Amino acid sequence: MLQLKTLVTDKVEEAAGLLAAGQLVIFPTETVYGLGADATNPEAVSRIFWAKQRPADNPLIVHIWDYAQVEQLAHSVPDYARALMDEFFPGPLTILLPKTAAIPAITTAGSDKVCLRMPSLPLALALLKAAGRPIAAPSANISGRPSPTRWQDCLEDMEGRVAAILTGPEASHGLESTIVDCSGPRPILLRPGAITLEQLTLVAPGIGVVRPGQGGPVTPGMKYRHYAPQARVLLLPPGELPVTSIENTAYIGLTPPAFKPTYSLIASSPEDYARQLFAFFRECDRRGLSFIYAEPIAPTGLGRALMNRLYKAMGE
Numbered sequence: 001m002l003q004l005k006t007l008v009t010d011k012v013e014e015a016a017g018l019l020a021a022g023q024l025v026i027f028p029t030e031t032v033y034g035l036g037a038d039a040t041n042p043e044a045v046s047r048i049f050w051a052k053q054r055p056a057d058n059p060l061i062v063h064i065w066d067y068a069q070v071e072q073l074a075h076s077v078p079d080y081a082r083a084l085m086d087e088f089f090p091g092p093l094t095i096l097l098p099k100t101a102a103i104p105a106i107t108t109a110g111s112d113k114v115c116l117r118m119p120s121l122p123l124a125l126a127l128l129k130a131a132g133r134p135i136a137a138p139s140a141n142i143s144g145r146p147s148p149t150r151w152q153d154c155l156e157d158m159e160g161r162v163a164a165i166l167t168g169p170e171a172s173h174g175l176e177s178t179i180v181d182c183s184g185p186r187p188i189l190l191r192p193g194a195i196t197l198e199q200l201t202l203v204a205p206g207i208g209v210v211r212p213g214q215g216g217p218v219t220p221g222m223k224y225r226h227y228a229p230q231a232r233v234l235l236l237p238p239g240e241l242p243v244t245s246i247e248n249t250a251y252i253g254l255t256p257p258a259f260k261p262t263y264s265l266i267a268s269s270p271e272d273y274a275r276q277l278f279a280f281f282r283e284c285d286r287r288g289l290s291f292i293y294a295e296p297i298a299p300t301g302l303g304r305a306l307m308n309r310l311y312k313a314m315g316e
């Protein structure tokens with residue numbers, strides 16, 4: 001397999017030059033790290049699918065830094081989508097709209113719709129602006145592994161597969177962006193994330209929700225197993241005891257467990273739980289642990305996104 005020398009840099013201009021030249025660059029955002037390529041260059045985009053071992057039918061989110069790009073890359077933008085962008089761009093919201101010819105078919109895996117996101121992390125915006133083109137970027141993990149929230153985790157998955165990693169801070173949200181389908185008469189929440197359904201509802205009161213198995217539009221990515229550590233993930237409500245042996249067992253939650261795990265993390269809030277979840281999964285894999293018990297939390301607010309990721313990690 002092709003091996004590249006992966007440059008680890010904190011220089012935005014250097015990383016931007018590589019993106020403009022059609023190379024792959026991993027970069028920080030406020031949600032998770034992204035694996036970027038020029039979204040308008042089919043050859044560059046094909047490298048993303050190769051590096052990530054991503055199925056070719058799973059489309060990519062296109063990252064922008066300026067509102068004017070929405071009109072260049074998408075059309076038929078409803079008023080409710082403009083209201084959502086006014087409120088939540090830049091930030092952890094992605095919107096799905098009908099695409100223009102500026103986006104090649106490979107970027108959207110053949111779909112006539114494109115996902116657009118304007119990240120809020122200043123370093124990410126600076127990189128996009130310096131590269132001067134929309135950047136396609138999935139999470140910078142090998143397909144199926146937990147999304148990386150630190151540049152060191154990206155190196156673990158992607159060294160030798162990308163031209164560069166732009167180093168930055170640990171992701172402040174730690175879960176991928178909220179995705180809303182804005183291509184129909186009313187908005188539909190496709191993937192819960194840091195922007196909660198409650199926040200979306202205040203701006204777009206008619207918003208609908210897709211539940212897996214109910215039919216209707218879902219993101220192609222939702223059919224794949226995701227966010228999964230090698231260990232088996234099981235839910236453990238407060239006060240309950242594990243159903244497996246407690247050897248080689250980890251625990252993550254808000255409440256201290258009723259047993260003594262090999263390795264544990266007690267989060268201080270749902271936000272802290274979300275921020276640390278994927279890095280915790282990766283640490284459990286490094287330690288070779290067999291079971292991870294996770295405390296379930298109420299599926300409201302950020303809890304909806306957190307429980308979605310826990311269920312995915314359990315293979316559901």
Ligand code: TXA
Binds near residue numbers: 035059137138218
């Ligand atoms: O926070 C995030 O969104 C991160 C950072 C890097 O921006 N990106 C991210 O990308 O999570 P990815 O590829 O790991 O997840 C994108 C999801 C997938 O489930 C994909 O199927 C869906 O978005 N998606 C992308 N484009 C789509 C399209 N045109 N139609 C339907 N779903 C789409």
Ligand code: MG
Binds near residue numbers: 138139147
């Ligand atoms: Mg991903």
